Amino acid sequence: MTSLASRRRRDRIMTGTMIAAVLIAVVPLALILADVVAKGIGQLSLSFFTQPEPFVATAPGGGFAAGIRGTIKMVALGTVVAVPIGVLAGVYLSEYHARGPLATLVRFFADVMTGIPSIFVGIFVFTVVVLSTGSFSAWAGGLALGILMLPLIVRTSEEALRLVPDDLREAALALGVRKWRTIVSVVLPTALPGIMTGALLAVARAAGETAPLLLTAFGNQLLVPWTSWNGPEASLTLEIFTNSRSPFPAQQARAWTGALVLVFGVLVFSIAARTVATRRSRRAR
C-alpha cells in the first residue's frame, strides 16, 4: 500500500514529464523556425523572387524564381487534377451508398494511400509519364503532386459533406429538387469551407514535397516559361535540395533563403486552412 504522499509525488513527476515532452517537441520547432529566419533573411530581396540562379552557380546573388514558378505551376496542376476528382469522390462517399461496398473500400484505401511514401508516387509517375514521353516534365511533376493530394481531398471533402445537416437535403428534396441538383446547389455550397480547408492543407503538403519531383520534374536552373510544360522543371524544394548539398557558401545561403520562403508559404496555407475551418464552426454555433 503506497502512501498518499508518494502517490501525489508520482502524479507530479508524471505531469512534469509530460511538460518536458511538450518542450522536447516545441523547442526544435522554435529552433528550426529561428534558424531558417536567421540564416535566410540576409539574402531575401525582390530579386530572389524574380531572378533564376546565376549562370555560374557558385556566384552570389540571383534567386529561386525558377523554383518558385515551377512550384506554383505544378501545385496548380495538381490542384486542378485532384480537387474535382477528390470532391466528387467525397460526394460519392457521403451522399451515395455511404455504407456500400465501394464506399467502404474507397474510404479504407484512401486512408491507406495517405501513408504511401511520396517517393513511390514519384516512381509510379516516372514509369507512366517520363518513360513514355521520354522526358522529365512539369506535367509529370504536377501529376505526381495531384496523386499525393487526392486521398487527402477525398477524406476531408467527405467529412465536410457529412457535417451538412440532413434537414437541408430533405428540404431541397421535398421541394422536388433532383438529387444531383440538391448536391450541387445545397450540399456542396454548405460544405464549401470544410472542402476549402482540406484543399488548402493538401496544397501546403504538395508545395513541400521534394522526393517525387526529383523523379518527375527533375529540376532546372533556368527559368521555364509559364506556358512550357514539356521539359524539366525546377521547384522551390528541388532548388533548396541541390543548393544545400553544395560546398559553396553562396549556394548554401540561397538554400536557406529558399527554405524561409517555403516555410513561410506552407505556414500561410496551413494557417489559412485553420482560419477557414474555425470561421465555419463559429458560424455553425
Add this chain to the structure above:
Amino acid sequence: MTRLTADRLDAGTRPRRSADPLFRYGAAGCASVVLLLLGGMLIRTTWAAWPAFQHSGIGLVTGTTWNPAAGQFGGLPFIYGTLVTSAIALLIGVPVAVLIALFLSEVAPPRLGTGLGYVVDLLAAVPSVVYGLWGVFVLVPFLTPLWQWMSNNLGFIPLFSQFASGRNFATAGVILALMITPIISAICREVFMTVPTDEREAGLALGATRWEMIRLAVLPRSRSGVVAAVMLGFGRAVGETIAVAYLIGGFPKITPHLFQQGSTIAANIALQFNEAASQPLFKAALIALGVILFGITLLINIAARLIIRRGGTT
C-alpha cells in the same frame, strides 16, 4: 386537370432526370480512381522493375552487396538501414508523442491544449527538405560531439562504438523522431478524447490521482488506438526520403554501430536515381527497391487502418 398538370410536369422534367444517374456514376467513377491508382501503381512499377527481379531474384531482398557497376543488387543493407532508423525514431518519438497527447488532452486547460495542439501540428507541416537542411547545418554539428562522447564513454556497448561520422543511423533516427512525433501525437490525442468523461470522473471520484486516473481509465481504453498511431508513425518513418538522404551518409552497409554511415531504401532511390538514368538494369533495380518499400508501407498502413476501424466499430 391536376392529373394533366402532373403529367406535364413529369414530361417536362423527364429529360433532366437522366442527369441523376449520370452524376451518380460520375461520382462513383471518381471514387474508384483511388482504387485504380493504387492497383495501377502496384502493377506498373512491378512491371518496370521486372528486369531487376529477373536478374537478382530474391537477392534484391536478401543480398548484402549493392554494387551497380558490377551488376550486384543486394537490397538488404537498405532494408536494414530503413528498419534501424525507423526503430530509433519510434524509440524516441513514441514516448514523447504519447506524453504530449496525454498532456494536451488530460492535463492542460482546454484553451492551452488546443493552442499547443496547433503548434505541434505545425511541426508536421514543416517540409522534409527543411528538416534535412536544418539537420545538416544545425543538428549534425550539435549531435556530433554528443555521439563522440557516447562512443568514448559507452563504447563497451557495440551499438555506440566506432564513431565514424556525424551523418549516421543515429542522426537520421533523431530527425525522423522529430518528424513522426507530431503525427503520432495528433492521432493519440484524438484517441484519448474518445474516452468517456464518466470513466475519468469515476476514477477521480474513487480518489485516484490524475496519473492513476490516466493509467486506469484512459490508457487501457486507448491501447489499440495508440498501437495504430505508432504503426502509422512507423509507416511514415519508413517512407521518409529527403531528410534521411541528407543525414544518413548514403553508404549501404549492415553494421550494428549506430554512429556509422548507412542508407535507407527511400534515401537510396533519391540519391542514385540520376546516376541510374542511363543504365536500364540499375534503374529497374531502384524501381524494384521502390516496389519493396511500397509493399512494406502498404502492409503497415493496412494493418494500422484495420486496427483503427475495428476500434471504431466496437
